[in-house]
Amino acid sequence: MKRVLIIGAMSAIAEHCARIWAARGDELYLVARNEAHVQTIASDLRVRGASSVTINCVDLNEMDRHVELLDAAENAMGGVDIVLIAHGTLSNQKSCELSVNQTLQEIQTNALSTVSLLTLIANRFEAKRDGTICVISSVAGDRGRASNYVYGAAKAMVTAFTSGLRQRLHKSNVAVVTIKPGFVDTPMTAEFKKGLLWAKPNMVATKIVIAIDKKREEVYVPAFWWLMMQVITMIPNKIFKKMGF
């Protein structure tokens, strides 16, 4: 039985991971913004077999509360074996372009709050020489594109940060898993027309849980995104700047 801290438990991907852990009988600690909705998720996870589910509603942008949050999770479960960081917002690129505040806010939510949590968790796991940290980054972080470079830039920071952290923590027996999902059919992407490239959150979650079990490093989900991103990152800027996607 694992003790799993899920930060951003309302994310559809995180919720589907939680369903898999619940079915295994794991202990879960859910951190989310919306009290009513996370209650719904918690009841669901209890029925699915989670041995315990605790809820903590906080706004993760209040970074001075992160220590308190981690303490509370450790106390509730008697320690933490796995942390899944999945919170985030899909930035509205157009309105970010018109507002410095909004741009910085998106960077704050999607990158800085994660960096803050990772710094604290890393030290705790390093000290006990055990644990797995999994962070949901994005293929959008592999190369900035006109259509969503604010979100992409934040995710690029998360990817680079976790890459360094993975190296640092390797000798302390702590695994850092970076997940790069492509397009996933979730409430966050409800307004996008879905095509062949879109994956279902339960499928993505299955891959994430396997990646955590096997302590993988960087994982593209679905796997074909690895190839797509290899190609996309290789396109010379001279050509890339003229492309319209």
Next chain:
Amino acid sequence: MTFTTTISGWGNYPQQEAQLLTPSSCAALHAVIKREGSVIARGMGRSYGDSANAPKVLQTSHCDHFVEFDEKTGRLTAEAGIILREILKVIVHRGWFLPVTPGTSYVTFGGAIASDVHGKNHHISGTFGQHVKSIRMVLGTGEVVTTSEDENPDLFHATCGGMGLTGVIISATIQLLPIRSSLINQKTIKADCIEAACEAFEDNSSTTYSVAWIDCLAKGKSLGRSVLMLGEHAESGGFKIDIKDPVSIPFNTPSALLSSLTMKTFNGAYWHKANHNHTQTVPLMPYFYPLDAIGNWNKLYGKSGFLQFQCVIPKDDGIENMRKLLTEIAESGEGSFLAVLKEFGKANINLLSFPTEGYTLALDFKVTTSAIITLHRLEDMVVGMGGRVYLTKDAVMQEATFKATYPKWEEFESVRDKYGAIGKFSSAQSKRLGLA
């Protein structure tokens, strides 16, 4: 939270351009209903025809949570968008099963109620809705109400089997069936003609599960030859359940694969392969959901899609009438890959529920103009026999047929009117059948 796309039922016919509304939670549901004009709820899109087609559909994918499960009493409450397969993952290893299950586990809980689905135990256990204890739903007014046998019973009996036309189900409570094992003792009986098949149903009416595969292409003396499959929950063997992801057919196959010659061979082989009076113990999943192993077998019918025809005819003159239907189907040469025969028990009091006492026959037709003409001819024959056609399978029934064979349709309309459903909930099917 909306975009436009092409949708269709499981038969891939008819198709429709639709705006998909996907509320992120049940809490967001009633805001959407209040805001939008006419919508229809859509779950897995597993009804065959156009009952979940409309210009605006309300996709319930994110309303898929368990609410409560009492392991001692077997009462389960869950949101409407959860699929039966997910429910099975949770209940079977704890000693419970669905009291009634359709032939696929890929339908939503809400869809099962809206279609008031039946299973191989209809003659004993009735329909799915008969085990539903209460339903929470959003009305056309945006109001959330609870309905059950005791609370707003008129709404309850219109909603079970009401094809989503009375409102949108948020969640429901169902009484599950206790089981002692996840295994099924299956017995196979071969019946060499329709009389023998009906007699076999009669002889085995106390068996919990019974269904027959019928060879629709057999003519003459062999007309209606069938393989009956009887089943009982085993008394021992543990609660192992293996729920795998299915193998998918990635694209529409050339429909030549389903030519009448291949079908004849398939049906014939099935008949000859079966062993008479053969008993074996099989796991629950392949017993109840054999086709779920292939993710999208509907694509076997190619791009044009297929129609399913399921009718029920009364027991009186049932054998003679079934013979007439089978003759008509055999002569059309368009009959199907999958043909199922079953004896139904008594009808329930739900206003639009399909099952009535008698024999039900279900089969597929590849969509062609002549198949639609055949279906209309079969439909007319069924009306003459005092039977009816299943709304969940239907894509082509004519308004007059519907109104003649579902005599409570006017009562259904007045319940819809009373609860503010008219103008708020409609589907391509409800429009075709002349409902307001």
